[in-house]
Amino acid sequence: xxxxxxxxxxxxxxxxxxxxxxxxxxxxxxxxxxxxxxxxxxxxxxxxxxxxxxxxxxxxxxxxxxxxxxxxxxxxxxxxxxxxxxxxxxxxxxxxxxxxxxxxxxxxxxxxx
Amino acid sequence: xxxxxxxxxxxxxxxxxxxxxxxxxxxxxxxxxxxxxxxxxxxxxxxxxxxxxxxxxxxxxxxxxxxxxxxxxxxxxxxxxxxxxxxxxxxxxxxxxxxxxxxxxxxxxxxxxx
Numbered sequence: 001x002x003x004x005x006x007x008x009x010x011x012x013x014x015x016x017x018x019x020x021x022x023x024x025x026x027x028x029x030x031x032x033x034x035x036x037x038x039x040x041x042x043x044x045x046x047x048x049x050x051x052x053x054x055x056x057x058x059x060x061x062x063x064x065x066x067x068x069x070x071x072x073x074x075x076x077x078x079x080x081x082x083x084x085x086x087x088x089x090x091x092x093x094x095x096x097x098x099x100x101x102x103x104x105x106x107x108x109x110x111x112x113x
Numbered sequence: 114x115x116x117x118x119x120x121x122x123x124x125x126x127x128x129x130x131x132x133x134x135x136x137x138x139x140x141x142x143x144x145x146x147x148x149x150x151x152x153x154x155x156x157x158x159x160x161x162x163x164x165x166x167x168x169x170x171x172x173x174x175x176x177x178x179x180x181x182x183x184x185x186x187x188x189x190x191x192x193x194x195x196x197x198x199x200x201x202x203x204x205x206x207x208x209x210x211x212x213x214x215x216x217x218x219x220x221x222x223x224x225x226x227x
Contacts, residue, residue: 004155034215043117043203043218044156089155093216100146100171101205101216105155 002027006090006104013080013111021075021107023064023090031092033057033066033073034101038087047075047088080111116140119204119219126226132191134222136204143209145187146216147171147179150201162187163209194226 007022025033032051036044048057053068062077073090090104120135138145144163148156148171158171160179168179176198180188187206191198201223205216 006155036218041220043220044205045218046215049215100158100161101156103148103156105153 002031002092002102004090004092004102004104006088006107008105008107009087010108010110013109015082015111015113016079017111019075019077019080019084019109021088021090021109023073023075023104025071025073025090025092027071027092029094031094033064034091034093035062035064035073035075036089036091036103038089038106040086044089080109082111082113085109085111117204117206117217117219119202119222121222122220124222124224126191126194126224128195128226130191130194130226132194132224132226134189134191134202134204134224136187136189136219137185138187138204138206138217139185140206140208140217141184142206142217143184144207144216145181146205146207147177147187147189148203148205149173150203150221156203159189191224194224196226198224199226200224 003026034049035047037047048059050057050066056065064075087106087108089106091101093101117138146161147159162168162181178190204219207216
């Protein structure tokens with residue numbers, strides 16, 4: 001079956017530290033991969049996405065590369081800010097049809113000044 | 114700006130009550146979804162709908178039903194609320210024609226069943 005595994009949190013960093021949140025997936029076929037972010041008290045927002053192998057998604061200083069050989073989509077940011085504190089979800093979905101998304105468990109990030 | 118709106122941010126209901134959670138989207142999307150979010154479990158799909166009056170079970174449909182009488186509105190119904198249904202509920206929508214594109218989420222409804 002299809003599934004997404006994320007590193008457990010919480011991740012606690014100081015401002016300007018380097019961030020990596022690991023995400024691996026299991027899928028039959030060729031999914032699109034997504035990172036969503038949930039700020040406190042809000043719903044989920046799309047952060048970035050990649051639709052095929054070797055694509056790099058990027059937004060707001062965050063990046064993730066679709067690695068088919070390692071079935072991974074790790075989220076990285078070179079210098080985090082306090083405002084990046086949120087819960088981050090990795091997800092996969094398939095083109096066409098119902099566009100159902102399968103989510104990982106989420107990783108909480110706390111950034112301190 | 115695209116919008117998915119859930120009718121309540123917070124709800125408190127009693128065990129055994131019938132509960133309605135409403136969701137409206139203004140993007141003319143075909144697909145709509147209800148997820149519940151619990152710590153350590155991520156988002157789990159309850160039901161989804163790909164067209165008016167159509168519905169499909171997700172991964173955890175037990176204890177829930179849905180209604181989609183109009184394209185823009187998707188309702189989640191708890192027939193007889195129980196304490197294990199205390200959770201955050203998230204509605205989402207997406208376009209069927211743009212395969213692989215993202216889903217748009219509402220702000221969530223935090224339901225407490227006492």
